[in-house]
Amino acid sequence: MRTHQCGELRAEHIGQTVSLCGWVATRREHGEKLAFVDIRDHTGVTQAVVDNSVDVRAEYVVRVTGTVAARPGENLNDRLPTGAIELQDVVVEVLNAAEPPPFPINERADQVAEGTRLQYRYLDIRRERMQKNLRIRAAVNSAIRRSMEDQGFLEIETPMLVPSTPEGAREFIVPSRQQPGSFYALPQSPQLFKQLLMVAGIDRYYQIARCLRDEDLRADRQYEFMQLDAELSFGSQDDVFEAIGSAVVAAAEAAGQHAGEIVKITWHDAMNRFGIDKPDLRFGMELVDLTDVFATTGFKAFAGAAAIKGINATAKAEEYGRNKLDAMTDKAKKMGAKGLVWLKVAADGTLESPVAKFLSEGEQAAVKAALEAQPGDLLLIVADSWMTACEVLGTLRNDLGRPPVHEGPYRFVWVVDFPLFIGVDDVSGRPKPGHHPFTQPHPDDLHLLEIEPLKVRSQAYDLVFNGWELGSGSIRIHQPELQARIFGLLGISPEDADRRFGFFLNPFRYGAPPHGGFGLGIDRLVAILAGEENIREVIAFPKTQSGMDPMTNAPTPVDPKQLDDLGIRVLPPKA
């Protein structure tokens, strides 16, 4: 039907007779005999000069056949790649008429309520922004596949109907018709299957896998999302970093971006310097340890604190008035801090603060030196347990300085040496696993398992991109004896372990190789590479925050007959 696409024609095509197919983007009328019609497809627009008697309107689907001609005189359009030419002597065939769209099919629809865009997603996707995003996404998927295959990974599909495993995220469950009362679950990830593929001798597995979690939605979370899921045998953490890192770099390049260097930081350093396990390395404002500065302080709020840490919000003193500082203090308290001390550096270098009078001259000078304070700076200090001080200041640091997630230059970072356990369960008194209970402890810390479990590092790691967690992974436990030790620490009896994880762990008795892997969130990666702050912008048909689809109206009630087949009865809504 067509000889070229709408963004393709240039001066070199002048004189050729061509046919274009697409949608009418705009129509500009100039009297009885002249109108300009812009024809759009996903490659761009081309102007056709038509007789004004031709009745085509916005979003009509047309085929135009005409002669490529240079635009006369002063009428070149520099803002348009096809702006040197136009189609003349045009025959317009209307392939389909169209009603006026509910919003303009151009960048002005960026201002339209997102719910309306989702209700008419097929029109929203017609726009350049969504075309670009979905094509970046396809390029990223393609580059990842190529990279993984080049590195010897084999793509294997794992099932979508899997057994329910109540640990971890809430699952979507699917009723079984043949066995009423029994249910499948949709996979939160292919975790179990990929580890069994290692037992099965696949050696290097990958999949661009759909994962589903019935947890509340966010800007960076949907019910269903895509992961680069990978697992390898006989390898170390560094082998995983190399494999995933190569794929990510290839993905960034495919999106026309540069990944930059992927650095590595330990979990402890990340917490200590940035107050968070997903540090955004694009800006400074690092946490500074002030414990020594106040070692002998007379200020009651600081005296005897396990850790005293501060940040310097450079030049923020004026911007943060009493109301904002009070709100910040409230937030710190909600996060568990006993309080928040703020100090403003005045023009003459003195510290303005309700608590300044409690700090000695020496302490004030030492604080200014430690935080490299300059006039106009806002200093924030928390004295508490090490963890609380870090977390509170890390949150304030992000609130004060974090740029939009998609802004460059990009900073990827591997966060390594996560603790094996995060704290102790209030009820049982047992340590709580930080990642999952199949995570291999750090070999240097094995002797601490029963003595000081909270000090044991794990071989678990995250990949962080501009402060977003892109994914996580670990080297897994492949030795049944070590697994039993971990279950013992967690208070899981051998009988419990067999009942809950037996189908997964029994195969490990038949020769499980050392193995580890990773799961990487593709939606988040693509969103950042596409310059979006929200993964819905890189998903063709996403759901709203309440899990609904305004286009299809899913979820909907189903026919009672269907429920009857499944042996399911729906309870009346709770009063």
Add this chain to the structure above:
RNA sequence: GGUCCCGUGGUGAAGUGGAGUUCACGCCGGCCUGUCAAGCCGGAGGUCGCGGGUUCGAACCCCGUCGGGACCGCCA
């Protein structure tokens, strides 16, 4: 489960106790031979999300509810 913000012709906004009022875009009709977000003239288009309350009077204040968004919890 919680906190905060939003809901006004098709779209986006203004209106915050005094008449469904206003602006831009779009739409329909007319004019117009070089526009490119064309221009000019005219016109149509509304359950101010929904329900209740306060008031002489409510788009506006209060309560509830539905929908959308950001975040906390949650996401081993």
